[in-house]
Amino acid sequence: MKKTNTEKKKKINKFKFFCLLVVFVFLAAYVMFEIIGLMRNPSNTVIVKEGTVTKEETVTGVIIRDETIVQGKNLKNGMQHIVDEGDKVAVGDPIFRYLSNDESQTKQKITELDNKISVAISENNQILYSSSTKLIDSQILDKIKELPDINSVQILKENKRNVSSLILKKAKLAGDLSPTGSTLKQLINERSKLEKQLTDGAEYIKAEKSGIVSYRIDGFEDKLNDDDFSKYTKDYIKKLNFKVGDIVPVNNEKGKIINNFKCYIAVISKSQEAKNAKEGQKISIVLPNTQMVKGKIVRINREGNNSEVVLIIEFEEGIESLSIYRSIRVDLVWWDKVGNKVPNSAIFDVNGLSYVIRSNNGYNDYVLVKVLKKSDEYSIVSNYSLVELKELNLKQNISTSLLLYDEIVLNPSQSMKNAIN
Template identity: 30%
Template sequence: MRKIKYSNLLLLGVFIYISFHLVISLISKNIEVATLENEKFEAKIKTKGLIIREEHIVKSNSKGSLDLLVEEGERIKKSQEVAKVYRNNISSNIDNDIEALNTEIDKLKNGESNISKSEIIKLNKDIDNISNKVQSGLLYNSYSVVSENKDNLNSLIDERNRLLNNDIDSKRLETKEKQKEILNKNLEKNVSNLSSEISGIVSFKFDGNEDKYSYDKIDNLTKDDINKAENKFTVANEKGDAVNENEPVIRVINNYSTYVALYVNDKEAKNFEQDKSIILRFNDQNTEANVFKMYKDGENNVIILKITNQNIAIYDTRVEEFDIIYKQVEGLKIAKSAIDVVDDKQGVYVVDEESQKVNFVELDGIVYENDDYVFVDYYTNNINGINSVDLYDRIILKPNSINKNMRIE
């Protein structure tokens, strides 16, 4: 009986041992692990941004008909003439009329009037032919030929001079110059020339907030200003439209000075600092900017970003939804659920691929963390000889007292 009891106990012990290892094996197979890989990450917030520019509004200085001299989107220089306003029913064709008179006057002065032009052409040909005969006579000492054609040549030259200076053309020239003088006086008296005070990009659209959201008021913007701003740009005038005095006709935008105002809470504000470089993304387009100003607005923080990319084309937009990318990192992405603290050191449990045991490895080179993850710059660690987690390490995602002390299959 005693031998039978000992045998049963031995069998029970073997059974318990095998069962324990089977359970341990099953547990080890079901422990959550993750293989560390290099990942890129953008820390960002999505928010509404108010766009602020240096803008100059060209206004009509009188009532009349508008003639635009530039195109939408055209880049102009400072003091460049951009438009004209014609008063008192003066037509914009007056410029063309003056130009046509200039052409006629030049022709009359050069002997190319309609009256004498054909005759002068014929006379020039005859003069050339007789000149050739005279030269040939001189060459071959045929003085009779020279004498015969000399008088005829002089007669033709006198006739040409008479036509070039005839009274008819002189009268016509005098009339045309008087007409030009009258038109120039009308032009000077009834036409206003409009020019821009700054260089920049031309736009014919306005929203009436050019003064409110200007650079010189950038320190006074509030959360309410940003929230209430809307895109309400409309075309003010087109070529030939009637305009009134002080009415806007052209908006000129300095595309080298563009700012975006936004607001964030105190927690988000910790991600920004003076002169920090950030990325603005909108309409799948990235543009560089930096933190120009930061100031408090009650419980919020107003941040002014200055766009440093001069090619950004948001001239006819007052507000836009932006992704504000305040940090771009690359490294090993580690879930915070995998992190444990041992002897005041943060680390994770890494599986030794040979022994299948786990080892606690301190995290070093953390370049960014949020509520859920940390990122470790393993590349810099390797260069500097710092022993920490490495690429393709397997770590336990949810360490506890059991899985930290068992082999991981």
């Protein structure tokens, strides 16, 4: 009998242990579930502040420009830039020049002649008006010292004219009284001949129209222009096979003038904003140098209902910074809105209306909000007007005014959302 009672007690204890184990397992599972849920959707809070919400997308584009190639005939001796890359010129301004035959050797000979003339003059000890000639000597030496540092063709020519003028002036002062007089005449004549040879052999290229000067030629100047925007289809752009951000190489034989009033970029986009865009619509573009410029969509090339679209966007600023590129990556800013900025994770919808949960010293209340603009992460919200609230006929327990610096709940749990009902 005792054995039977003992066995019964053992069975009861085992059953109790099993029940406790089941309860423990369920509790542990529940705790773990809540922890995981909290990790996935942490119920932190955030302060409502004024901010800006933008809708942007990053796209790759091909630059379309009105470009005119400029070049001369004397290509074999190289060229010298008069106007730097990216600078503007007016009609008739010299842009660059082609070097004359044996120009470097001719310049060297002129320098040597200048030194000989200076030495010959300094050796003349019987020059009249010595105080005047000493001043001229000093001026000549100063001009000669400046020669190696001069890069501008215009300044170089002016310097040479000044030296010639000073030398002639001193030669006249010395005249036949100097033993170097006849030598000076010969040296001066030789120098004049070399200068004429230098001038006659050079070819100057002038601007046929105003614009931005560039020496970077890629061979697409006549193809990627603004004469026909309809040709810029998705296939056309992709077949160009440009590498984004590649620098167009400098050409050593010719240059070009870029229209500095208008530039275009053709981009491919599959965003909903691009598909819904209209010609004439305003849009902002962030260029590679971070400059934001205003643009306008002048052409939309569509292929099918749901495929990518090509947007041709015109803009008028930042053009000079793009002369070295043909393909770039830019940010399109479709819109921006300023107001009460709220994370989307704090907003939830019930019956077609949007709400947030406001936290105040441990007490939560539901606040109705109107979403004005929404990006991927944030929204700009406002409060409904009295007329709108009257039409909505809300429950009494719903607040209708969200203020700056209110504290709202992020990632509210499903139970918190359901409690609104």
